[in-house]
Amino acid sequence: MKKHYKAYLYIAPALIGIILFVVYPILYNIYLSFQSGSLINLSFDFVGLENYQNLLGDSDFIVTIKNTAIYTIAMVGISISLSLLCAVWLNKKTFIHNLAQTIMFTPHIVSLVSIGVLFMWILNPDYGILNWVLENIGLPTSKWLSSEKTALFSIISVGIWKTVGYNTLVFVAGLQSIPKHIYEAADLDNSSKITTFFKITLPMLSPTIFFLLITTTTASFQVFDLINVMTKGGPINSTNMLVYHIYESGFRYYNIGEASAASVFLIIIVGILTLAHFKLLSNKVHYQ
Numbered sequence: 001m002k003k004h005y006k007a008y009l010y011i012a013p014a015l016i017g018i019i020l021f022v023v024y025p026i027l028y029n030i031y032l033s034f035q036s037g038s039l040i041n042l043s044f045d046f047v048g049l050e051n052y053q054n055l056l057g058d059s060d061f062i063v064t065i066k067n068t069a070i071y072t073i074a075m076v077g078i079s080i081s082l083s084l085l086c087a088v089w090l091n092k093k094t095f096i097h098n099l100a101q102t103i104m105f106t107p108h109i110v111s112l113v114s115i116g117v118l119f120m121w122i123l124n125p126d127y128g129i130l131n132w133v134l135e136n137i138g139l140p141t142s143k144w145l146s147s148e149k150t151a152l153f154s155i156i157s158v159g160i161w162k163t164v165g166y167n168t169l170v171f172v173a174g175l176q177s178i179p180k181h182i183y184e185a186a187d188l189d190n191s192s193k194i195t196t197f198f199k200i201t202l203p204m205l206s207p208t209i210f211f212l213l214i215t216t217t218t219a220s221f222q223v224f225d226l227i228n229v230m231t232k233g234g235p236i237n238s239t240n241m242l243v244y245h246i247y248e249s250g251f252r253y254y255n256i257g258e259a260s261a262a263s264v265f266l267i268i269i270v271g272i273l274t275l276a277h278f279k280l281l282s283n284k285v286h287y288q
Helices: 002-032 050-056 059-090 095-109 112-122 129-136 151-176 178-186 193-204 207-220 225-230 242-251 254-283
Strands: 035-037 044-046
Touching: 002 254, 035 050, 035 254, 044 059, 050 059, 050 254, 059 095, 059 151, 059 207, 059 242, 095 151, 112 129, 112 151, 112 207, 112 225, 129 151, 151 207, 151 225, 151 254, 242 254
Parallel strands: none
Antiparallel strands: 035 044
């Protein structure tokens, strides 16, 4: 029994931290989602499900959910696929490949605010370098962040540029952990490179792919910095995301009830997607 008490004593600091900074804020947020009030006077009135009804009846909120879904699908699909291709190419121990890995990882350590400011200049429709390059090679230019037709695509492109380097290095680590004797056995069987990739490499990388699916999905739903710096959710709500909508509702319009209700939607969506990933894909993950 004493050993059990010691174990609980050792994990007590972590448990207290989780309760204070994770469990309590979530429960208090759920409580606020049933209230109507403002952060200015800190007085709240119970309104039941009214905040949730207002959100579901708000066309701007529906557009926000749609934008977030598009951003997440694009980030997960394109970023992970592109990172896997880059990792296969970079999985060599040469100076050039090591240098390329370092260059690709650099955007991950740069703050999103700095990246947002940089790409605001690059994508500027009047004096941005991207339009200058397109114009000089005879291709049509675009308004990029200033047009509702291209703004979301521009944000997605910046997000992929930010994350692909980190995902690539994770894939490289996964590739280097695959035992070489498996590939040697495939060579003895005269297995083609395509067959080897789909029959050996992908199954052996399934834990890495599963990890990146979870982390990339969760991070995509939490995108805020790029939106706040580059577009403020515009133009015409075309780049507004769920977390930025929560921020605006709570700290710009001081509607803490609807902001908390939107936060509950975020928790539910991310929770459902995470459980779906574990339910549908965990049995397809092959550990060594």
